[in-house]
Amino acid sequence: MSSPTTHRLALLHTVPALAPALRPRLEAALPGWSFTDIVDESLLAETIREGRLTEATRARLGQHLSAASGQADAILVTCSTLGEAVDALAPRISVPVFRIDRGMAEAAVQRARRIGVLATLPTTLGPTGRLIRDAGRSVEVTEHLCEGAFARLAAGDRAGHDAMVQAGFAALAPQVDLVVLAQASMANALAGHEGDVPVLTSPAPGIAAVAAALTSLSA
Secondary structure, three states: OOOOEEEEEEEEEEEOOHHHHHHHHHHHHHOOOOEEEEEEHHHHHHHHHHHOOOOHHHHHHHHHHHHHOOOOOOOOEHHHHHHHHHHHHHHHHOOEEEOOOOOHHHHHHHOOOEEEEOOOOOHHHHHHHHHHHOOOOOOOEEEOOOOOHHHHOOOOOOOHHHHHHHHHHHHHHHHHHHHEEOOHHHHHHHHOOOOOEEEEEHHHHHHHHHHHHHHHHHO
């Protein structure tokens, strides 16, 4: 008879498709944990519309984190656009709060000095670049926006989105030693990529970093 689950991780998503996409990785990385998905597309939609994270959106993010802390032992936010706000709010939350892109940034600065950041949203491009620059090493960061790609994805045109991300990668790769994809929703666009310039996406290193932290906390 298997032992009962004793730990709970709440995940806050702004892209609904990430919930099922991340579940197998989470189950493999965190055996003995249960997972609750919270989806609020408006957090991202409003940030895109305003071109910045407004105080109202930040307040609603804080409400989600506070509510989740009452039902979970830790929280993982999977939207990189919200990352800086998550960092600011985390000290007020009673359980550990993680952002999925931090593990990717830490892995990137250990592997390369010239790092390219590829994003489909301007509201994600800046925060991801700053996260990498602050990750503890002297690095050169080159940013590239695949303008219009996220709108394609939101409209259900995954093939069009992926083609734009691939074109963006082709333009950015000759300038850098490694490329990071700023949003978890971009991961499939370069799945199976092989070439001289490696690609990092947030799900694998992000979940690995969270699992390592939570394993040490629950040991």
